Amino acid sequence: MTETPTKKAPGALFDLSDRVVIVTGGGKGIGKVYSEQLAAVGARVVIAEIDAAAGEAAAAGIAAAGGQALALATDISDEDQTRRLAAAAVDAYGRIDGLVNNASLMSSLPRRSWEEIPVEEWDRVMAVDLRGLFLMCRAVVPAMRKQRSGRIVNLSSTRVLEGTPNRLHYTTAKAGVIGFTRALAHEIGEFGIGVNTVSPGLTLSETQLASSSQNYLASDYNLQRAFRRAQVPEDLVGTVMFLLSDASAFITGQWINVDGGKTHH
Numbered sequence: 001m002t003e004t005p006t007k008k009a010p011g012a013l014f015d016l017s018d019r020v021v022i023v024t025g026g027g028k029g030i031g032k033v034y035s036e037q038l039a040a041v042g043a044r045v046v047i048a049e050i051d052a053a054a055g056e057a058a059a060a061g062i063a064a065a066g067g068q069a070l071a072l073a074t075d076i077s078d079e080d081q082t083r084r085l086a087a088a089a090v091d092a093y094g095r096i097d098g099l100v101n102n103a104s105l106m107s108s109l110p111r112r113s114w115e116e117i118p119v120e121e122w123d124r125v126m127a128v129d130l131r132g133l134f135l136m137c138r139a140v141v142p143a144m145r146k147q148r149s150g151r152i153v154n155l156s157s158t159r160v161l162e163g164t165p166n167r168l169h170y171t172t173a174k175a176g177v178i179g180f181t182r183a184l185a186h187e188i189g190e191f192g193i194g195v196n197t198v199s200p201g202l203t204l205s206e207t208q209l210a211s212s213s214q215n216y217l218a219s220d221y222n223l224q225r226a227f228r229r230a231q232v233p234e235d236l237v238g239t240v241m242f243l244l245s246d247a248s249a250f251i252t253g254q255w256i257n258v259d260g261g262k263t264h265h
Contacts, residue, residue, distance in 0.1 A: 012246070013249075016038065016041050016241060016244060016245055017042035017043070019042075019043045019098055020043070020044045020093040020094075020096050020098070021045055021097060021100065021244060022046040022085070022089055022136075023035045023102055024048040024100065024101055024136060025048070026048060026049055026055065026058060027051060027055035027056075027058040027059075028049070028051065030200070030203060030236065031047075033234060034237065035047050035059075035069065036061070036065075037234070037241070038241070038244075039067030040065070042067075043244075044093050045067070045068065045069040046071075046088070046092070046093075047059055047070065047072070048074040048085050048103065049073065050073065055071035055072065056071045058071065070092050076103050076128065076133075076135060077127040077128050077132045078135075079135050085136075085139060086140050089143075097147075097149070097150060098153070099136060099137070099152045101132075101133050101136055101152065101154045101155060103132060104155070104174075105124060105125045105170070106157075109121070109125070109167050113166065114165075125169040125170055126169070126173055129173035130173050130176050130180070133180060134180070137152060137184060144193045145191045147192075148191055149193065151193070151244045151245075151248070152184075152193065152195040153243045154177050154180065154181050154196070154197045155197070155199070155200065156177040156199040156255070157200065158199050158202075158257060158259045159171040160178065161199070161263040174199070177197055178199075178255055181195050181196060181197040181255070182253045182255075189252055196243045196254045196256065197254070198236065198239050198240060198257075198258055199255065200235075200236050200259065201225070201257075201262050202259075203233055203235070204231065222260075224262050225262040226262070227260035228260075231258075231259060231260055236258055239258050243256075
């Protein structure tokens with residue numbers, strides 16, 4: 001059975017000071033914002049980034065701002081690399097308290113009919129967006145099990161709710177994230193490890209802006225939200241931090257949609 005947690009003052013429930021949190025894809029786009037904001041509230045951030053230069057630059061920026069960060073070049077679809085990443089986090093900081101499974105293949109994918117998706121591209125998306133998620137969880141859970149505590153946040157997408165066309169492989173993988181989260185929550189809950197999903201809407205990250213035309217971004221998408229404005233990476237930070245904190249200690253297997261009220265779940 002999971003142990004009943006020690007009672008904490010309300011403010012302490014949200015405290016992430018000295019928590020060790022791995023952020024995959026943490027050197028670019030929304031992941032970089034997660035890394036920076038987690039470090040700003042005192043977390044020790046481990047940036048897993050396939051683009052080594054981007055990861056190092058993000059870590060250097062965090063250090064310059066007074067935070068703690070370690071960057072490691074990591075292809076999350078490779079089992080050996082995920083294991084090395086987890087071992088390096090424990091070697092550097094002694095533990096692993098949180099994992100944000102943010103890395104995925106999306107912005108680099110052409111928008112095209114499902115009939116035009118090359119099989120090799122489909123397989124690569126599944127390798128990163130689903131196998132990478134699986135491997136990262138397998139890499140960090142031994143440390144969390146030993147501690148009998150840990151928080152895993154998996155990123156999905158509101159495409160799952162909308163059935164958005166033209167990137168069927170990405171949408172399919174992100175639907176898989178939700179089933180994965182629900183099942184894994186029951187597999188590892190006895191060790192005090194929580195697993196939850198956050199699904200962002202269309203978010204104006206640096207990678208999204210670089211890969212989208214102005215016509216696409218200037219559509220009436222934002223007018224369909226209850227909050228009629230564009231979504232930015234900072235809109236997701238609070239939810240992710242909440243799910244990494246003790247304030248969400250009795251929440252697991254859940255799916256939280258963050259898109260300004262465009263879709264409802």
